[in-house]
Amino acid sequence: MRRRAALALGAALVASCRGPHPAAPVYDVDAVRYATIVGFPARALVAGADSARRQDIAMMVWLLRAPGRTVLVDAGFHRDKFVRQWKPADYRTPATALAALGVDSAAVTDVVLSHVHWDHADGLDLFPNARVWIQRAEYEYYVAPDGTPAHPGIDADDAAMLHALRGAGRVMLVDGDAREILPGIAVYTGGRHTYASQYATVRTHAGTAVIASDNCYLYENLDRRRPIAQTFDSLSNLAAQDRMKTLASSARLIVPGHDPAVFARFPSPGNGVARIR
Template identity: 30%
Template sequence: MSDDVYELFAIRYAHHPRMARQNFISHDVHDGPMPLDYFVWVARNDERTFVIDTGFNAETGKKRGRNFLQCPTVGLRGLGIEPDAVRDVILTHLHYDHVGNFDLFPNASFHLQEREMAYATGRLMCHHLLRHPYDVEHVTGIVRRLYADRVIFHDGDETVAPGLSVHRVGGHALGLQCVRVNTRRGWVVVASDASHCYAHFETEKPFPNVVRVDEMLDGYRTIQRLAASKDHVIPGHDPEVMRRYPAASAELEGICVRLDVAPLHQSA
């Protein structure tokens, strides 16, 4: 495999049953069950491996009322990846469900938008509503990694490695970034919380946990522009991802799917 083409995987580790009205600002959404899944992602080739986000643990899941299924390391080890061998972790942002297991990667450097660190440690955290998705121990843990020379800051759109780049989209968090990955099927965008579900970017109806609505709406268009097609956009929390893509292996059925291959069925 070329050093600028990656295998790409989504590892599901938690679940939250909820209703559609909880997932949109708009009030004209027809209500019904619309659960969320929680993922970490892996992009790898023969030269390098990137873990994208780290998830949360069972204790945090209990505190936040989420159904914790298994540690994300189950999926990683199923792919033959030992956490202490990982050298690069991309954090899309510092919310509890994207950074909570940072301590499982003791030898990694963490790639983060500079603006996200400033946001998570700045004056806007005086507002409970804005700081609620953050956990002080997670944020201070990344600050400690910074002082140990383990944080690499990015400012806007930057190439991290051949075939892989990060792009600040904001909206959901001021320093939220998505990850664009070159795969054998073309450019795939790991949207993370730039679009929680397919329905968010497809309808341009915002998710309610938002700092800047304009940036969230612009982000829906940005992720589609960066991707080879809308079937190349991977939302951050949609259970449909597990249905659209094939399992990475028989042993990882229901835990990990491949995103570098065509979906089993195309979007409408």
Template identity: 40%
Template sequence: MPMDYFVWVVRSDRRTVVVDTGFGRAEGIRRGRTLLAPVEAGLAALGVAPAAVDDVVLTHLHYDHAGGLALFPHARFHLQEQELQFAVGVHMTDSSRGSAYVADEVAEVVRLVHAGRVRFPGADDELFPGLSLHAVGGHTGGTQVVRVTTARGPLVLASDAAHFSANIEQRRVFAVTHEPERLLEAYATRLPGLVDDPADIIPGHDPLVLARHPAAGAGLEGHIARLSGVPLVVDAPVLSCVGENDTG
């Protein structure tokens, strides 16, 4: 199936939070991925300066979600402790689990921990009013999803807990999965319990995301979508996505 790669901006009148950091051109080339839209370009299109971002949520540490840490020199990173343990533990000796990680990027996260720039949230953790983090695991040892309250209701950025809407609808997990049974449980109860409408579970790699939601602005069609669909209410974030499109 074709895959898109997303970085998310959660923005209100009080703060801007970035969810995941994508991957760079060099790593894309190494893995046979064509980077059509660099993260920094997408952020610039939304008026977001990476150096001004204070908080970045890492849903997990795979190369396509944690490959741009250096773009955010002043940010605090929010990561499940279990994910970091998974990324440096025995499971990395299994290529089916470890191949999606980049050792230098994992090592950089460790350096950020020692620099006091990583926060480890709880399993259900309110980061800010209207934005909470929820550990689901399954895809990796410590995958987390992000629940965002918008003016039209709650959305869940599922990241790789669901690559495609079809994973949830058909109860079929993606091939790269650490604990399939845990993901199936998430599809049945955990993820639907976080939203009012299952359609508001936003998959992490589905090209349908860009087809189902309006562009964030003129000239951004097929590149950056707005998920909230309506204007802001008090401290309720508006979301846009920065798509790193890959047709491979």
């Protein structure tokens, strides 16, 4: 009897040590549209698309909220030179778009930066208290030790900004694929939009969602199994899109980087905001 009791106690202790970790938070996930670029060439989005075809594309950031944490995937752009060059319709800064949702830019705790292109990285300095999560290989490929661009693909002002943020201790360099960087949020590499672009998964009320950013521009990339047109490696990009389908709880929870159809597929609450659910 004593032996059985001891064995039962031992098993209980082992079970308690192996017990489940506290549940990761569940996030509310919103795609937030802050501008539109009109008549963008489809051939720059989908490999093999008709060269005469053009379509509007949505400029957006993705807001992930859970108790005690306000996270963005990407930060958009705000510098006047980009506004003048691209002439976006219905433009407002990403910070202004978030303020309309009651989110103070100073309250953003983290920005997951998918890659260094101007329309995703330029707005980082709008969020003065946020840590920035970027792949180490991406940062080191594009930002030289003196803060100048090491390779084409990053704007000089954005390179200098990232360098300064790193000097301030706010840049968190992620080492590679399949890393949980925050509770309930993981990042994955392989999309090859840029040298070491990353995309994110997030735990939502509807299951695991994938925030693809520019590793998948449009639903068309997924539906027709077409790589993005701007990539270091088309085969790697296709493999990443295939992987997204295994990571997401359902294909409908893969959110492409620039497709205005996101706001038709997820029409609530509206006014440029799509709750992913």
